[in-house]
Amino acid sequence: MKHILISLFCLFASIGLAGQNRITINVNKVVHLISKEKVTYLQTGNPNFVLAEIVPEHPNLVRIKAVEVCEGESSISLVSDGKLYSISLNYGEPGEISYPLDGFDAMKADLYQGTLMSLETLKKNCRYLLSQKKKHIRKSKSGKDGINIQIRNIFLLNEALFFELEIENKTNMGYDVESFQWWIDDKKRLKASNTQEYRIQPKFQYRGLQRIPAKTKVREIFVLPKFTIPGKRILRIEMLEKALGNTGRKLSVELKNKHIRRAERL
Secondary structure (H helix, E strand, O other): OHHHHHHHHHHHHHHHHHHHOEEEEOOOOOEEEEOOOOEEEEEEOOOOOEEEEEOOOOOOEEEEEEOOOOOOEEEEEEEEOOEEEEEEEEEOOOOOOEEEHHHOOOEEOOOOOOOOOOHHHHHHHHHHHHHOOOOOOOOOEEEEOOEEEEEEEEEEEOOEEEEEEEEEEOOOOOEEEEEEEEEEEEOOOOOOOOOOOEEEOOOEEOOOOOEEOOOEEEEEEEEEEOOOOOOOEEEEEEEEEOOOOOOOOEEEEEEOHHHHHOOEEO
């Protein structure tokens, strides 16, 4: 009897755990997932069965709705605050129409895939660079309303470029970072009639910087696969502030190809 009770307990426990990451959807109701932080990745298992998207005006919300009446199930996977959530979706009458994301089980989302070097080697090199005081790029700097951003150094190690940024907050109020965006853009963008820009994505960010406290300087390192850019183009790095509506400060610094070609060996 004891063994039977233990087996039944394990069975019900596993069923309960599996049910934690499950949502019911249908064609008549929209279901929302609510995250404390913005959702940075979202993938639908079967787009013919379910419509899932990050709400543009509120990037911490995901709305989900069934495309048509369907049997069986699908799934979504999403990343928020460094955590990966995998949620099963089945068709029926939703018991709830909004769910806090932190009520679901998650696992750590290690977005670095180790294509440049091992993660430990990457972190070790970043720690070493942040322990150094030298600066060999001096003119790439931008400031607005008490917030300054500059590129201190660029280093090259094998196939990887390490970009060291410094952000200074001279104000009495903390600066909340919405995101860093990296663009390859035309030099004379404002004068060109058919400008082209495209976004590039760093492979690794050391600190995952989200806030610059008042009256402080913070250094951050981004790592990208080595690259060069054509002579008539520039690399533009933007830092966007998290604020109500579209009122946040945006600062940007630019680099020419010569700065990248002169990257110091690490």
